[in-house]
Amino acid sequence: MVDDPVSDERDLRAAMLRGLKGRCPACGESRLFRSFLRPVNHCPACGQSWAHQRADDLPAYLVVLVLGHVLVPLVVAANLRLDMPMWVQMTLWPGLALVIAMLMIQPAKGLVIGLQWARRMHGFSGGR
């Protein structure tokens, strides 16, 4: 469902969920990214321009924030219960952090773009 371009209301929750899934926050019909972290210029389904998005560092900050709160307790718990050699830990934790960060960064960017669009931030203040 395309949000009414005349109405001031944009569904924040729907826009952020669509962005999180890598779909157009405005309509959800088409993909949001043309490459890993580069959004499409315009949605082919609804015509919404994504050139205005300015997610900047917020997606990376969110990934670090969530990842730190998940990984640090895991490292502590593993060290309390297991006797892992140092080389295993030096390989496991940074590798796990990298994999999780790579999995989270695109959904986080989509979420932030959905937030910016729904709240008419930066270049999204116009009708479309």
Ligand SMILES: [Zn+2]
């Ligand atoms: Zn769209």
